[in-house]
Amino acid sequence: MSAHATSIYVPKSRIAKWFESRLPLVGLVHSSFIAYPVPRNLNYFWTFGAILSAFLGIQIVTGVWLAMHYEPSAGAAFESVEHIMRDVNYGWLLRYMHANGASMFFLAVYVHIFRALYYGSYKAPREVLYLLGVIIYLLMMATAFLGYTLPWGQMSFWGATVITNILAAIPIVGDSIQSLLWGGYSVGNPTINRFFSLHYLLPWMIAGVVVLHVWALHVTGQNNPAGIPIKSSKDAVPFTPYATVKDAFATVAFMIIFAWFVFYQPNYLGHADNYVPANASVTPAHIVPEWYFLPFYAILRAVPDKLGGVILMFGAVIILAFAPWLDTSRVRSTNYRPVYKVFFWVFVVNAILLGWLGAKPPEGGYVIVGRICTVYYFAHFLLVMPLCGLFETPKALPGSILETVTGPGQQGWDGRQGGQPQDPDKGIPDWAMPDAVKRS
Incomplete structure (x- = not known):
């Protein structure tokens, strides 16, 4: 469904009308950043x-x-x-x-x-x-x-x-x-x-x-x-x-x-060694990248084979691109997926732990924990996402976006104690809505 708003920008001056008829730049900005409808x-x-x-x-x-x-x-x-x-x-x-x-x-x-x-x-x-x-x-x-x-x-x-x-x-x-x-x-x-x-x-x-x-x-x-x-x-x-x-x-x-x-x-x-020519x-005794690369550095070191480490390091980023097809659930928001929500927060903690391990020496228990975290990182995409979508029972979705703001059965009420009824049509006008939304 397209959500692109229809521009109603009307130039007032003759110069503005002349420019808009040849390059509708102001109208584009108006439709994209002023009248554009957002939930x-x-x-x-x-x-x-x-x-x-x-x-x-x-x-x-x-x-x-x-x-x-x-x-x-x-x-x-x-x-x-x-x-x-x-x-x-x-x-x-x-x-x-x-x-x-x-x-x-x-x-x-x-x-x-x-x-x-x-x-x-x-x-x-x-x-x-x-x-x-x-x-x-x-x-x-x-x-x-x-x-x-x-x-x-x-x-x-x-x-x-x-x-x-x-x-x-x-x-x-x-x-x-x-x-x-x-x-x-x-x-x-x-x-x-x-x-x-x-x-x-x-x-x-x-x-x-x-x-x-x-x-x-x-x-x-x-x-x-x-x-x-x-x-x-x-x-x-x-x-x-x-x-x-x-x-x-x-x-x-x-x-x-x-x-x-x-x-x-x-x-x-930063790193102190970078202030030495x-x-x-x-x-250096311990070569480490910047903090935002540390999770992938930990994945690289978790694999004893050099080529295997390179493949997994790049694969950890590339696999993000396949999320739309690996996730089999028809429900978008994790708020309504009680089982997947637990796995998601485990994934977040796992990613943070990989970052911490990337700053540690590649020895002993750090390597073992790094391998466990690496396995779970890929398992989240290759196993958790597909299986949760197939077997999980999601919660009931709200009937509309307005209902998530005002509560069920409270159409047009702003939800604040002592507040006044709010006109539910005080959203964007019909002219700004996409044709698909108008038909619905």
Whole structure:
């Protein structure tokens, strides 16, 4: 069901009418971000799309400014970062915003992913929307890895060495990929040039896929905590001001957390070894990636075979793309699936535990627990999702989105003690509803 609103934007000035008749840009914005109908029961988990958009902008702006002062060469990269920190006006602020912004970006995207998995936002007709989100996540991981190598400290150098050596385990094409990234016989000056070029390019690719992601969202319409479709104008409200105000509040609250890291704990999420210049003759005692890669790093180390570890590490991300077809339940929201809800929270705890194990040495009990967690990670998608959908008895779904807000039998009441009856038609008008909704 398409949820794209019909624009009623009417230009007032002659110039605006002339421009709109040739490029209806303002009408497109009006229909997409003002009159666009959204379910009236959305909670704050639906604000992370706006938060992610804000951080994508921050990362691109700060990244472009940092690139003006960065020198992508093995001999000068580390010193150029120190130059940015000490000599460039507000360079310390730009670098700390960029470095900590990557962590905040991943924190928001993990909440966004878990929300999609919990509320079944990947189910029909939103499969393409969800797949575009997985592509964005893959591009983010590649961009973040490349960016982590650019300061050319000890952890940057050895992280690049470990990952490029891992890629060599891929059959047939592994050696070619490794040689292409190295630009020589080992990690060196050509490598950092390649990594810098790709790190600068990929964010623009992310921005392009984000546009497709938002477009797909406006075609299929937003999911909601109840997982049921919009059936009438009473179930929806206009995007502005209802969703925009909530998005703005959540974004400001998230920015406060971001600011705390930037101004008070700027190096908390980093690694001390990366403040030591890269040295190919001195291997760090314990090589670890950034925190947002740790679950996949734990999966990589849980497998004794190098190729098997690489397959499972990449498979842990790729398997997310198959969720729409692995989940056999016809109910979207986990709120109405009592059995699957237990397994979902076990999956969340398992993912957090994998992240903790990724920061630990690959020895003893850590490896054993890592293998158990790896098995459950894949079992959740390959066994739990299909079997729960077949054998679970879900709870009864509400009759409408409005009912989830006002309660059954309380159509048009706002639910507050001492409140006044609310007009149930105070949602979006009929002209803004899709044709499919009007017919229903």
